[in-house]
Amino acid sequence: MIKKERSLMAYTPEIKVMDCTLRDGGLVNDFFFTDEFVKDLYFANLRAGVDYMEFGYKASKEMFDIKKYGKWKFCDDKAIREIVGDNKTDMKIAVMADVGRCDFKKDILIKKDSPIDLIRVATYINTIPAAVEMIEECTKKGYETTVNIMAISKSNELDIDAALELLGQSSVGCIYLVDSYGSLYPEQVSRLSEKYMEIAEKYGKKVGIHAHNNQQLAFANTIEALRHGVSYLDATVSSLGRGCGNCPIELLLGFLKNPKYRINPLLKFIERHIVPMREAGVQWGYDVPYLLTGLLNQHPRTAIQFMKDSRRDYHDFYLDLLENF
Amino acid sequence: MIKKERSLMAYTPEIKVMDCTLRDGGLVNDFFFTDEFVKDLYFANLRAGVDYMEFGYKASKEMFDIKKYGKWKFCDDKAIREIVGDNKTDMKIAVMADVGRCDFKKDILIKKDSPIDLIRVATYINTIPAAVEMIEECTKKGYETTVNIMAISKSNELDIDAALELLGQSSVGCIYLVDSYGSLYPEQVSRLSEKYMEIAEKYGKKVGIHAHNNQQLAFANTIEALRHGVSYLDATVSSLGRGCGNCPIELLLGFLKNPKYRINPLLKFIERHIVPMREAGVQWGYDVPYLLTGLLNQHPRTAIQFMKDSRRDYHDFYLDLLENF
Numbered sequence: 001m002i003k004k005e006r007s008l009m010a011y012t013p014e015i016k017v018m019d020c021t022l023r024d025g026g027l028v029n030d031f032f033f034t035d036e037f038v039k040d041l042y043f044a045n046l047r048a049g050v051d052y053m054e055f056g057y058k059a060s061k062e063m064f065d066i067k068k069y070g071k072w073k074f075c076d077d078k079a080i081r082e083i084v085g086d087n088k089t090d091m092k093i094a095v096m097a098d099v100g101r102c103d104f105k106k107d108i109l110i111k112k113d114s115p116i117d118l119i120r121v122a123t124y125i126n127t128i129p130a131a132v133e134m135i136e137e138c139t140k141k142g143y144e145t146t147v148n149i150m151a152i153s154k155s156n157e158l159d160i161d162a163a164l165e166l167l168g169q170s171s172v173g174c175i176y177l178v179d180s181y182g183s184l185y186p187e188q189v190s191r192l193s194e195k196y197m198e199i200a201e202k203y204g205k206k207v208g209i210h211a212h213n214n215q216q217l218a219f220a221n222t223i224e225a226l227r228h229g230v231s232y233l234d235a236t237v238s239s240l241g242r243g244c245g246n247c248p249i250e251l252l253l254g255f256l257k258n259p260k261y262r263i264n265p266l267l268k269f270i271e272r273h274i275v276p277m278r279e280a281g282v283q284w285g286y287d288v289p290y291l292l293t294g295l296l297n298q299h300p301r302t303a304i305q306f307m308k309d310s311r312r313d314y315h316d317f318y319l320d321l322l323e324n325f
Numbered sequence: 326m327i328k329k330e331r332s333l334m335a336y337t338p339e340i341k342v343m344d345c346t347l348r349d350g351g352l353v354n355d356f357f358f359t360d361e362f363v364k365d366l367y368f369a370n371l372r373a374g375v376d377y378m379e380f381g382y383k384a385s386k387e388m389f390d391i392k393k394y395g396k397w398k399f400c401d402d403k404a405i406r407e408i409v410g411d412n413k414t415d416m417k418i419a420v421m422a423d424v425g426r427c428d429f430k431k432d433i434l435i436k437k438d439s440p441i442d443l444i445r446v447a448t449y450i451n452t453i454p455a456a457v458e459m460i461e462e463c464t465k466k467g468y469e470t471t472v473n474i475m476a477i478s479k480s481n482e483l484d485i486d487a488a489l490e491l492l493g494q495s496s497v498g499c500i501y502l503v504d505s506y507g508s509l510y511p512e513q514v515s516r517l518s519e520k521y522m523e524i525a526e527k528y529g530k531k532v533g534i535h536a537h538n539n540q541q542l543a544f545a546n547t548i549e550a551l552r553h554g555v556s557y558l559d560a561t562v563s564s565l566g567r568g569c570g571n572c573p574i575e576l577l578l579g580f581l582k583n584p585k586y587r588i589n590p591l592l593k594f595i596e597r598h599i600v601p602m603r604e605a606g607v608q609w610g611y612d613v614p615y616l617l618t619g620l621l622n623q624h625p626r627t628a629i630q631f632m633k634d635s636r637r638d639y640h641d642f643y644l645d646l647l648e649n650f
Contacts, residue, residue, distance in 0.1 A: 213541075215576055216543075255620075271638060295579040312596055315596060
């Protein structure tokens with residue numbers, strides 16, 4: 001077992017903080033962010049020392065109706081360029097591409113023509129070969145790549161091992177440990193981080209973590225993973241993300257001892273954009289129904305519906321979940 | 326160093342869950358709980374398998390105006406008895422007594438005449454001798470005792486060692502690791518837990534943890550301490566407690582594998598009492614200002630005031646805090 005614990009006072013130079021506010025947050029408002037929101041977030045991240053900013057999905061326009069979603073569901077290179085110009089900064093631009101829900105051959109251009117730096121391939125464990133195909137295509141086009149293996153808390157341990165081996169042998173740069181249902185406890189994250197790090201070190205890859213806050217553990221799990229050598233850390237402003245949301249970036253940057261990170265610009269962004277968004281009734285963040293789906297290792301869709309319906313009968317909801325366990 | 330890590334699947338029979346909803350929550354509403362709230366909480370805790378329920382403080386009526394606070398600031402034995410009768414149950418009744426802010430010789434009766442089982446002595450590190458005097462008095466009167474050493478994140482390490490030695494030599498049953506400012510990270514809790522456990526094992530005591538949620542770590546820190554042998558676990562319903570609140574009891578009971586704990590009765594209580602309390606405008610729980618005081622290891626009073634004033638200028642608040650660091 002690899003034991004690569006970092007000390008709290010030290011800072012790890014290889015850490016990369018990835019802001020996923022637009023992508024995971026887009027799942028809350030169908031990607032209808034104003035340009036002002038996106039521009040302000042871009043400059044806030046830049047000033048805060050964030051390493052990567054994820055703009056959204058490269059979703060298939062044949063599968064998804066472009067009238068039903070904001071532009072960050074599709075992340076045309078042109079749309080990104082309208083915000084970042086040529087992005088002559090140290091911060092890199094990322095987008096996510098779901099296996100089976102994007103037309104990557106057509107929609108992902110050659111890197112030298114694109115403002116995008118990193119393609120994040122998202123896959124379930126049973127579509128790893130398709131993910132590898134996408135990774136190789138993106139590498140060939142000149143991009144950095146990462147891969148998210150989703151819903152591993154429902155996966156067989158041997159399948160995870162096999163998936164990690166396949167990805168280790170691919171050209172992917174970083175493999176993400178993803179707690180899709182917010183069901184993992186820190187000691188499970190610790191063990192899984194060691195497993196992912198073992199493969200990563202064998203093949204010269206990095207490992208990342210993407211946590212959800214169902215049990216108020218997104219931040220705790222992120223820093224637990226960091227203790228074990230995981231270095232790509234996903235977070236969103238004020239947790240903005242599907243259902244209970246993600247690791248809050250303001251907590252994460254406050255914790256990191258790297259002097260390049262500053263929380264001040266993000267505090268300004270929160271004042272200006274997050275507070276009004278909440279006041280306008282946009283709903284996300286920890287609440288009892290998310291705890292219950294997390295506890296039972298279930299997809300949060302039932303909890304999201306419960307919240308949308310303004311229900312408060314937590315007890316009956318829990319009994320329903322137990323019946324469908 | 327003691328390494329007494331428990332495994333996630335196992336359950337630790339010596340765990341004691343302490344519900345502090347009335348006591349820490351009383352700091353939010355000046356202890357003005359209705360009898361219906363208190364009775365429903367008592368029965369919910371009972372049905373949930375909670376081991377101890379803390380009713381409030383034994384505060385001095387000479388120092389505090391009884392007209393300005395609800396009765397649970399003072400916890401007369403008679404008031405408790407009106408809720409619990411003779412409490413012929415397995416759940417024990419606790420109250421907190423602050424060093425220097427209670428008339429313990431007069432107000433704490435002899436155990437056999439009282440519905441109270443446990444006196445929780447709360448002290449700062451510079452009043453340990455006075456705390457020991459209270460502990461010995463309470464032991465002599467027939468009570469179980471615990472002691473909270475508050476604000477240790479501001480204390481010198483050698484002072485903590487000396488305090489632990491003094492308490493080890495006292496008759497106290499359990500020594501609490503208290504994260505008053507919500508500034509501790511899990512790896513610090515891990516190290517401190519080991520320190521506290523070392524003294525506890527030497528003197529045959531238990532160790533408890535009382536966490537605050539400034540950095541969304543109250544639950545994570547509580548289960549981290551548990552991994553290291555800490556067995557008295559403080560929590561409150563839906564985090565209800567001063568400022569950002571505490572470890573949510575519904576998360577904690579969901580995590581514990583002891584089959585005697587059930588979250589269902591607490592979900593009903595949340596529906597019935599916590600939701601209306603929030604809707605009535607009572608304010609507590611994680612928010613940016615608490616993160617900032619936690620991050621800077623400061624008392625939350627400035628953050629509480631910020632929230633009371635309905636301010637949203639987080640950035641200016643942070644600059645103020647940094648100036649007064």
